[in-house]
Amino acid sequence: xxxxxxxxxxxxxxxxxxxxxxxxxxxxxxxxxxxxxxxxxxxxxxxxxxxxxxxxxxxxxxxxxxxxxxxxxxxxxxxxxxxxxxxxxxxxxxxxxxxxxxxxxxxxxxxxxxxxxxxxxxxxxxxxxxxxxxxxxxxxxxxxxxxxxxxxxxxxxxxxxxxxxxxxxxxxxxxx
Amino acid sequence: xxxxxxxxxxxxxxxxxxxxxxxxxxxxxxxxxxxxxxxxxxxxxxxxxxxxxxxxxxxxxxxxxxxxxxxxxxxxxxxxxxxxxxxxxxxxxxxxxxxxxxxxxxxxxxxxxxxxxxxxxxxxxxxxxxxxxxxxxxxxxxxxxxxxxxxxxxxxxxxxxxxxxxxxxxxxxxxx
Numbered sequence: 393x394x395x396x397x398x399x400x401x402x403x404x405x406x407x408x409x410x411x412x413x414x415x416x417x418x419x420x421x422x423x424x425x426x427x428x429x430x431x432x433x434x435x436x437x438x439x440x441x442x443x444x445x446x447x448x449x450x451x452x453x454x455x456x457x458x459x460x461x462x463x464x465x466x467x468x469x470x471x472x473x474x475x476x477x478x479x480x481x482x483x484x485x486x487x488x489x490x491x492x493x494x495x496x497x498x499x500x501x502x503x504x505x506x507x508x509x510x511x512x513x514x515x516x517x518x519x520x521x522x523x524x525x526x527x528x529x530x531x532x533x534x535x536x537x538x539x540x541x542x543x544x545x546x547x548x549x550x551x552x553x554x555x556x557x558x559x560x561x562x563x564x565x566x567x568x
Numbered sequence: 569x570x571x572x573x574x575x576x577x578x579x580x581x582x583x584x585x586x587x588x589x590x591x592x593x594x595x596x597x598x599x600x601x602x603x604x605x606x607x608x609x610x611x612x613x614x615x616x617x618x619x620x621x622x623x624x625x626x627x628x629x630x631x632x633x634x635x636x637x638x639x640x641x642x643x644x645x646x647x648x649x650x651x652x653x654x655x656x657x658x659x660x661x662x663x664x665x666x667x668x669x670x671x672x673x674x675x676x677x678x679x680x681x682x683x684x685x686x687x688x689x690x691x692x693x694x695x696x697x698x699x700x701x702x703x704x705x706x707x708x709x710x711x712x713x714x715x716x717x718x719x720x721x722x723x724x725x726x727x728x729x730x731x732x733x734x735x736x737x738x739x740x741x742x743x744x
Binding site: 404405406417511519523528530538539540541543544545549556561 | 733
């Protein structure tokens with residue numbers, strides 16, 4: 393079955409964007425480029441919350457070549473938008489259905505609020521973050537309080553020359 | 569000059585204890601034991617906030633053999649306690665004075681609130697955390713919002729067999 397992966401870049405204090413959605417603190421480099429080139433090939437679908445979508449629009453995003461893109465929002469109008477992205481109101485139902493369909497993996501972008509509901513519904517299979525060497529001091533949080541603890545298994549850890557630490561974890565499930 | 573190091577163990581979602589101070593989720597192992605044996609030798613002083621102190625008392629702490637221990641609190645009575653720890657009201661003044669004295673390094677334990685004031689006063693030289701493979705979902709936070717961004721340089725990254733990722737960073741200071 394295809395996997396659902398909560399992933400992206402974060403600061404050491406677990407923000408994925410500045411309060412205004414700003415991503416100017418993101419670092420690049422040969423290692424990041426090489427990793428991302430292969431990593432993106434494992435996905436054909438991305439799912440994000442409204443806050444992440446709106447922040448991405450402000451910072452040059454909003455195009456999803458070769459990807460099925462879904463935005464989970466209870467305030468936007470459901471359906472396909474001009475840029476091809478599909479707005480749905482129920483993220484849990486969407487991701488449950490995506491898992492049943494054939495395809496490459498599903499990437500949950502940014503979206504601490506969306507991720508919280510997916511964690512609590514046991515729908516996230518892996519976590520992958522590129523921890524940046526910065527304490528932003530404020531911003532859009534990656535993690536919110538959960539009703540339960542999530543145990544993880546470390547799959548991979550890479551320290552890059554630019555000071556980023558890439559970590560990948562498998563979510564342990566009691567039913568496995 | 570001796571260094572001031574903000575360090576300890578944390579969950580991936582940046583809690584250093586459960587809401588009740590519980591530390592039952594901490595992992596040990598050969599690598600952790602070997603690292604800590606050498607690491608502790610670099611310190612002769614530990615500084616913590618009241619919340620960390622009270623949580624440590626509930627979980628078997630409160631003894632500081634071979635260490636000068638300070639508790640920063642505006643509600644406890646200043647002075648030396650029966651267990652040898654010294655209560656002071658002004659953490660910034662304390663740590664500023666400790667930096668001027670000769671000695672081994674100073675460890676800032678737990679204490680997200682204390683750490684925040686020390687970060688804002690530019691008194692923290694290094695950060696060292698043992699990131700545990702767990703999302704606790706709630707607890708006592710390591711990081712609070714700051715009035716400024718803290719840029720870091722990655723000094724060390726180790727992935728341990730027990731799934732912990734040890735990271736050490738130098739705090740970059742504009743004046744250096």
